[in-house]
Amino acid sequence: MKDKNLPIQGLKVTLHKRPNGMPKESDFQVSNFQVKGPKDGEILVETHYLSADPFQRMRLNAFSGYGKTISLGDTIKGRIAGKVIISKNPKFQKGDFVEGMLGWKTHAISDGSQIRAEYAPGVTQIDKKIAPIPAWLGILGFPGITAYFSLIETGKLEKGNTVLVSAAAGAVGSIVGQIAKIYNCKVIGITGSDKKVKHLIDNLGFTYALNYNKGNISKSIKSFAPGGVDIFIDNTGGPIADEVYLNLNLNARVVLVGNISQNNQSSEIQRKDLQNMIMRNRATVSGFIVYDFEDRANEARKKISKWIKEKKIKYDQTIEVGIDNAPRALISMLKGGNIGKQLIRLPISIKENT
Structure with missing residues (x-):
C-alpha cells in the first residue's frame, strides 16, 4: 500500500553538523516534514514529550563504540511519549498513549511491536493509572x-x-x-x-x-x-x-x-x-x-511503582518546552544542568494537559 500524505506538517530535529567536543545548538536543525498516514499494522503517534539522554551524544559522532551512529541530515534518535491519533493495528486504539525510540519529531510511525533494541520502532503502552505520561520516559522508562x-x-x-x-x-x-x-x-x-x-x-x-x-x-x-x-x-x-x-x-x-x-x-x-x-x-x-533486560522491564516497573506508591522513591524532572528547544535541553543535560530526567514538552501536551 502506498504511503498517503496527511494534511499535517510536522517538525523534526536533525543532525546538521558533527559536534567537536560539547555539541552546540548550531549542530542541529529543526525543519518541517510531510506527515504520512500509517500502513496496515502501524500506528501514527503525535508526540507530547521528547526525552534527552546521555546515549544520544555518542550517536552524533561519525563512529561510536556503543551502538549505531546517525548520518548528517538524519532525525535525532531519541525516545518519545505521545498519543495514538491513527491506528491500523488492532492492539492500539485512537487515544492510547505509548513511548518508544521513534525519534525527535512531532509525529512518528510505529510498527506497534515490542521490539525496542537499537532503533527498532517498537513501543510500550502507557498506563496513566500507574504514573503520569512523562514518568514513562524516566522512572518507569x-x-x-x-x-x-x-x-x-x-x-x-x-x-x-x-x-x-x-x-x-x-x-x-x-x-x-x-x-x-x-x-x-x-x-x-x-x-x-x-x-x-x-x-x-x-x-x-x-x-x-x-x-x-x-x-x-x-x-x-x-x-x-x-x-x-x-x-x-x-x-x-x-x-x-x-x-x-x-x-x-x-x-x-x-x-x-x-x-x-x-x-x-x-x-x-x-x-x-x-x-x-x-x-x-x-x-x-x-x-x-x-x-539485555528488555524482556524483564515490567518486573522493574512493578517494583518501582510499588515504591512510588509507598512514598519510598521520589522522582524529579527538568522540563524544557518546545521542539525548537530540544537541542538546548540536550546540551544542558550533557553539562549537568538537569536534576532528574531531562524532558522536552511539546505544545500539544500543554493544550491537552498531559
Whole structure:
C-alpha cells in the first residue's frame, strides 16, 4: 500500500553538523516534514514529550563504540511519549498513549511491536493509572529500569552495602541511590554542584554526597566510607571514576552504565592504572546495557511503582518546552544542568494537559 500524505506538517530535529567536543545548538536543525498516514499494522503517534539522554551524544559522532551512529541530515534518535491519533493495528486504539525510540519529531510511525533494541520502532503502552505520561520516559522508562537492574542484578545488591553512584542527581543515579536506601545501605552520591549535594541529602535521603568540583574526591569518599565501597554504579567514567577505584572494598562490584564525561572530549583523557586497583581489591567490573533486560522491564516497573506508591522513591524532572528547544535541553543535560530526567514538552501536551 502506498504511503498517503496527511494534511499535517510536522517538525523534526536533525543532525546538521558533527559536534567537536560539547555539541552546540548550531549542530542541529529543526525543519518541517510531510506527515504520512500509517500502513496496515502501524500506528501514527503525535508526540507530547521528547526525552534527552546521555546515549544520544555518542550517536552524533561519525563512529561510536556503543551502538549505531546517525548520518548528517538524519532525525535525532531519541525516545518519545505521545498519543495514538491513527491506528491500523488492532492492539492500539485512537487515544492510547505509548513511548518508544521513534525519534525527535512531532509525529512518528510505529510498527506497534515490542521490539525496542537499537532503533527498532517498537513501543510500550502507557498506563496513566500507574504514573503520569512523562514518568514513562524516566522512572518507569529505561532510566528507571537501568537503575533497578544495574544495582540489584548486575551489582548484586545486599542489605547494608556501601553504594556509590556518580551523576547521582541524574535520571539513573537518583533512582539508584533511593533503591539502595530501601535496602538499608550507606549511599554516597557524586554530583556537580552544592545545590545538587543538598538535594540528594535533604530530599532523596542519600547518606552522603559530594561536589566533584570541590576538594579531593578520593579523600572525601574515604571519610564517608573508611571501610571501602562495595558497589560503584559508574555513570560518568573518566577521572571521577578513577578516584572511586582508589576506595573500592575487597570483592567490590563496579557496574559500567555510562561514560558521559568522555563523550564530549575532543581528545583522549589519561586514566589511572585501573587494572592494578581492580586486581588488588579482587573487584568485579561489569558492563551494563539495559536492552539485555528488555524482556524483564515490567518486573522493574512493578517494583518501582510499588515504591512510588509507598512514598519510598521520589522522582524529579527538568522540563524544557518546545521542539525548537530540544537541542538546548540536550546540551544542558550533557553539562549537568538537569536534576532528574531531562524532558522536552511539546505544545500539544500543554493544550491537552498531559
